[in-house]
Structure formats: C-alpha cells, structure tokens
Amino acid sequence: MNLAYFDNLLAAYSRGIVSDHVHLGLFSDKVEGHPLAVAQELMTLRHVELLDVKDGDSVVDVGCGLGGTLRWIDAHFERVHLTGVNIDQRQIDAARGGAWRKIVDFQLCDAAGFSKARVQWADRIISIEAMFHFPDLSGFFSASARAMRSAGKMVASTILFKEDANPQSVATVCAGFSPWPNPKLQLADLCEQAKVSGLKVVQVEDLAHYCLPSFEWMCPPCPADITDDPVIELRRIFEAGEASYPLLVLLPA
Template sequence: MTRVPAYFDAFLTAVAGGAEIDHVHLGHWDAPGAIGPARARAGFAQAQDRLSAALIAWLDLARGHLVLDVGCGFGGSLRTIRTCHPGVEVIGLNLDPRQLAVGFRRDRRRRNATWIAADACRLPFAGGMFDRLLCVEAAFHFASRRDFFAEAHRVLARDGVLVLSDIVLTRPPLPEEEVALLADGLEAAFGPWPDKWASLDAIGRDAEAAGFTLLVTDATANTEPSFHTIAPGRSDRPTSGDVLRELHRLGCLHYLYLRLDKR
C-alpha cells in the first residue's frame, strides 16, 4: 500500500488537540509582492481558501454535477463546493482513513457527500461516472501521474474536466551531491514523491496520452508568500518547508494550476 505523507501526522495531532484546520495546501495571493512575512502568516488561512476557490471556479460546476475530490484531505475544498454549489453532489477520496474521519466528523449536513478510502491510481468507480474531478496539491505524491490521468479519464463522463494544482520541480543547477541532499530532504519531509524532477512537458505528454487537452496557469508567484508561513527560515529551528523554500529561491519550484478537458 502506498504510504501516507508523514507530515499529516502533525496535522492530525493538531486537529486532535482542537485545531481547526480546513486545508493543508499552500495559499493564493493576488498581490504577492506586497505581502511580507507577518501579513502572510496572518492571512494564510484566507489565502488557502482563495486557492481552493480559484480551482473550484475552473471546474465550471453546474447543478446536478457529480464531483470527485481526489486527495480530499480534511474536506475543506469539498465543503466549499457544497456551500457555493448546493445542487452538486460530491465524493471525497483519500488514501488515509484518518483524514477522511476528520472530514466526516466536520460534515454537518451529511447530504450529497460520500467519503471513500482508496488509491488515486486505482479509482473504485465505474467508467464515465463523474462530471468533474478535483485534485488539490496531491498528484506529486501519487505513484504515477500517468496512471492517475488514465484513471481520471476513465471515470469522467463525456466533456468531463479534471482540475488540479501541482508542484513541478526543475532539477537545480547544483553539484550532484547537493541535488541528492535536496532530493533526500524532499522525500523525508514530503514523501512519497516518486518523480521529483518530472517536467511540465512530461506531464503534458502524459495528460495528452490519457486523452486530455491541457491548459496551464503558473501560480508560482501567487503562492510565494506561503513560504513565509510554512518555512519562516529560523536557523535555530529548521522546518520541513526549508527544502521547498530553497528550491523556490533557486527558481526550481513551479506551482501550477492545471485544467485537463476530456477529449
């Protein structure tokens, strides 16, 4: 079985202690250059809501749609869909039953929503079942984006749409031993990350091979203030986000919004 990223243990511990955590993804700022560390930390939850809302808007939802949220975490995006689009039915899917349990407990309506534990690369659904798929900041953890895209294409109806945010890393122009240290740091803090240096061209080829047309928006600059929050750069207490901040500093981290339309 594919392992769950270890950083979720800390989130789950915080939730068990009473923390209200809706999202575990980065945030979106419309004017990132004006956002300093203090403002980023203070507005991080709202920025996470904006990122989720931006991706949901790209789904072009309509009454009667059935939506699958792949890697749904604690269900924050799923709840946003249900609030903004009450005529839409949603299913949250996650590999980790612990995260699903948190989402289920917070689901106060329990209507038009289902929670399922399964692997994104082996979706337990009939072909053509869904109108839309959403996947927020999870695909780089999957064993294979190619397999996920093939499964997404299979379960989407005619004219179906998959919208996702993804982190794409360019191999840094550093000596091999330094690249290996960064790769080890990524795996330790954020693994599983099977294909760390997958290029956007390769992802595009996989999407096209699965039967999708791909549209890409680069949101790297908009997510940049997130690193003030997840990796504040305290030398006396390194954080798990330090390796992402370093890759971002090197210009090797690209945060992308992807829309894949089924052909």
C-alpha cells in the first residue's frame, strides 16, 4: 500500500533535502534555535532512551518509515538484531539504502501482522508517530504482546485529537495524512486497547508542547480561515492545544 503523502517525502529524501526521520521534532525549552532535523533526532532519542536498548537486543520498529530510528540504533549498539515493519514497499526500499552496520530484516505487512508465526522473540518494540495510521490497533498491541519476551519493553507514540478539535481541520489533516482511520480515538481508548491485548501501560508523556516549533520549519503561519493544507491545519490544531502527542511505555502484562 503506497501512502500518498510519502510521494513528495520520498522524492525529497532521494534528493537529500529531508532526513530519514519522518516525524515531528522535540524542541527542548532549554536549547534555543534547533533546526528541525536536530529536533527530530532528539525526538528519536527520547523514545530510544525510554526503550532502554542493550547490546544484543532484538529490536522491532513498527511503522519504520525511512529507517531513521533503526539506523540510529544500528550506529550506537552492538550485536543488535533489527527488524523494520512497514506497509509501504517504497519506504522499505528507501530504508534499505545507506550504510548499515548490521543486516536489517524488513517486513512488508500491516502493524497487526508482524508476528503471526512467532512468539517471544523481541526484546524491544518501538513505534514513533505511526499508530494513528493503524486500522487494527488492538491487533498491533496483541502482535506486540505475542512478540515480546517476558523481560521485553515497548515505546510507542502517536498524535491524538482532543474531543473539541475543529472538525474541519481534523478532516483536512486526516485526508492529507491518510489513512487516519479513527480521528476520535482518545488516550483512555488507546490504553484500554493495550491493556486488553496483554500489555501494561507503565508511563505516559504528552510531548505536544515540545513538538510545536516543528511547524515553523514545515509551513507558513495559520491564516484566519481554515485552509485545505493538512500541514497548516495540523499546526492550527496543535497551536489551539487541541492535539496531544502521547508517548506510551508498555510492558508485557
């Protein structure tokens, strides 16, 4: 399945204009003037730090984009076994490129299908800013619970809209970053789905505030009237405080 909003991203990536991190940046209050690419790497680092990867771990990235997170782990850890999961073959082809130290196992499948024939083989599972796309979230959590070893750990983030978010802006964002099957999903639903799928949520952080400066690099300021530009409308939603960016730390129940 080709995700349409990746058409331009893949072209820009092949021309070296964008990095291999396809997510918002994490802008620290303490450090001013990050370029977006630095803030995107800081966002990855926050996830990896909480994931607590160790040399020798088997690490799975679900919704792995262009491979930026796995590439970072590949560069910083020894003897890790890396698996990237994506539904878009073009992204997997792009992610395969570049300098890897280890062999990476890429799987073309839906997030709910990455561990069908295997149990207890993954030490760490990461998914950055991808769950809003998944049509079967509880299937994804069940697959993760099945894949994880008993001492495993998982870190997953996504974007959620608050119940009072402007419906016109939300519709524009969901169409522009399609598929976005459940724009009404709330944090409590997400945690409940994880729980019934065999996972325990042990920590939640909302990073929305720290993502906000990303939009200064991505689009012009929001005009008064709603536009048909999904990036501007996502910016409007974030600026109005109508979105959250939850990062969940999960363990096997």
